[in-house]
Amino acid sequence: MKTGQQKMDWARQYMPVLGSIRKEFEETKPLAGVTIGMALHVEAKTAVLVETLAAGGAEVYITGCNPLSTQDDVASALGKVPGVHCYAKRACSNDEYYAAINRVLDARPSITIDDGMDLIHELHTHRQDVLKDVVGGCEETTTGIHRLRSMAAEGALKFPVVAVNDTPMKRHFDNVHGTGESSLTAIMATTNALIAGKVLVVAGFGYCGRGVARKARGMGTRVVVTEVDPRRALEAHMEGFDVMPMDEAAKVGEIFITTTGNTSVVTAQHFPLLRDGAILSNAGHFNVEIDVAWLEEHADAVERRDGIDTYVLAEKKVHVLAQGRLVNLATPKGMGHPIEVMDLSFALQALSALYMVEHGKDLAPGVYDVPNAIDEEVATRKLAALGIAIDALTEEQKTYLSAWDIGT
CATH class of the missing domain: 3.40.50.720 (NAD(P)-binding Rossmann-like Domain)
Structure with a gap:
């Protein structure tokens, strides 16, 4: 557990965007009373996201989304965080993998956060008893979005899901870099x-x-x-x-x-x-x-x-x-994406989860883009953390961009 906590401490210092969100969450508790079920790669950066959601008042249940990607020391340390229940284990069998997913679903989450859609797939195929409790979800990766869009096209998806993977702040940084x-x-x-x-x-x-x-x-x-x-x-x-x-x-x-x-x-x-x-x-x-x-x-x-x-x-x-x-x-020495990259992606996850808490009940089942305001907010927070200032459109420029009758 000690090494897991050390990894989390190391990651946290390089995740200023998620840190700023956590500070606000701690003050306002926007996720109080919300149960979140997660299937993600359980390593240090993920743990910082989980801490942030728990700081916002959520009760978080998490397991892995790949049999070989969990770092056991981080999973152990994460399980000690108040409001967090971690069932992930590295090198688990297929049966153990799905048993852990079902332990997450036993908590009857109202919000799901997935990486690859195994949690949502299990929910729709074998745990339909939990569907009525789910308000909405978030999906992290390309493969999961492909599967979700197929479900939505067939009318099989029973709640709204935000395609976190498809937004510019995810694709251009997480996927590329x-x-x-x-x-x-x-x-x-x-x-x-x-x-x-x-x-x-x-x-x-x-x-x-x-x-x-x-x-x-x-x-x-x-x-x-x-x-x-x-x-x-x-x-x-x-x-x-x-x-x-x-x-x-x-x-x-x-x-x-x-x-x-x-x-x-x-x-x-x-x-x-x-x-x-x-x-x-x-x-x-x-x-x-x-x-x-x-x-x-x-x-x-x-x-x-x-x-x-x-x-x-x-x-x-x-x-x-x-x-x-x-x-x-x-791989035994695989550490996943660089910390600063996952700071952006997990900031998107945290804000998208909050968006689903606030708006999920008003959305029909389907796959939704991350609201542009959230995408821009994450970019703005990152620039602020870097000490970088940019220009803003003037009123004249806004008018020009929105007009159709201005010629040469």
Whole structure:
């Protein structure tokens, strides 16, 4: 517990935006009487968010959203915070994982906060007895938003959810800078391999993929991008990256990072094409992008150590990091996104949760954008913390921007 508390103390000092929100929450208690159920990566930055919600008066029940991303010392320390109940455990079985989610749902939360939508999925499929208590929810990541939009399109989603992932203050900082830096850091810390000069293949050029690609290029790698979207592929080309299908990239890549949020990106058809010693990693939420199950079944030998599973295929070694799970969190040395990045994302979560407390009952079931006022507020608080001042529109400029009859 001591080390967990130390990690939380360290993170807190680099999270001024969330700190300013916590100070206001402590004074006004806007979440008094609210029960919040959470399934997130339980590590130090998440703990600071949980402390903030509890400081606002909420009773918080939390578990993990990935079997390998919990830091047990942080989970232990978090469970000692007044008003917080933590059920997360690292390296839990599938049954233990869902048992913990159900313990959160046993608290009958009125607000849900998810990363990947497993909590909401369980709520809608096996715990519909709790649905009537839920006012609204928040979703943190791309994969979860995809699933929620599918539910909403089919009329299956039974309450409103804020798509925290889709707002500019999340995409441009968490997805780009957070995923970019933390994924590469985890790969280097886990393998101790030099990445400068190597060919690094990034699957997907969305916000996460472009963050990885840009950061990797800055560190001296030769970046190859694979895509299925012609517009994103063209964007990657215009930024100077090599673009090719995975069938071709598999032959030249030395390090691979999947960021698509989709299934079956590196599969049985690609494994025989890989170079000896290829390193495979995933930065998408679920462990479906690399077909690890095929390797488990067909590899001649497997060696497991410190977040690396080595498979031998036709005398070639293929190294898979973190069992194909989130490389920046699921490796033993993975610390997740940088603290300052998560300060912004979790500030969005805290304010979006408050928004749902205040407005959720007035919203129909569906997926909603983060209100622009909240997005701008987080940016404004961050600039203030950095001591940066910016201009403001004059009345003349506001009039010009809103008028249609002003010509040349």
